[in-house]
Amino acid sequence: MNKQELVDAVAAKTGDSKAATGEAIDAVIATITGELTKGKTVQLIGFGSLSTGARAARVGRNPATGAEIQIAAAKTVKFTAGKAFKDAVNGA
The missing domain is CATH 4.10.520.10 (IHF-like DNA-binding proteins)
Known part of the structure; x- marks a missing residue:
């Protein structure tokens, strides 16, 4: 599964738009990356x-x-x- 397939699957389960779901997934990834770069x-x-x-x-x-x-x-x-x-x- 690639990122677009993940966005499609999550959007189908939540009923949100693919654009909003993609932004949410990007935000989660950015937050996790930010915390890991701080050593947390x-x-x-x-x-x-x-x-x-x-x-x-x-x-x-x-x-x-x-x-x-x-x-x-x-x-x-x-x-x-x-x-x-x-x-x-x-x-x-």
């Missing part, structure tokens, strides 16, 4: 939690040449699925 955790009860983590710098290998390369440290996004979400996916 976003918890959606029944769905899961999004948080940031750190990946240390490391040495990797160029697959084409086999040469060692330095991979810089980076921030990552972590998702932990909630119990209700896990149960729904597992059919429980």
Whole structure:
């Protein structure tokens, strides 16, 4: 499912226009992104939690040449699925 399909599905369930639904989804995504960039955790009860983590710098290998390369440290996004979400996916 891509973003437009999500907008279509939510608009069909809520009865709102696709334009209004698209703006609402954009607002939710922007808010979550803003909170994560501040280093906060976003918890959606029944769905899961999004948080940031750190990946240390490391040495990797160029697959084409086999040469060692330095991979810089980076921030990552972590998702932990909630119990209700896990149960729904597992059919429980």
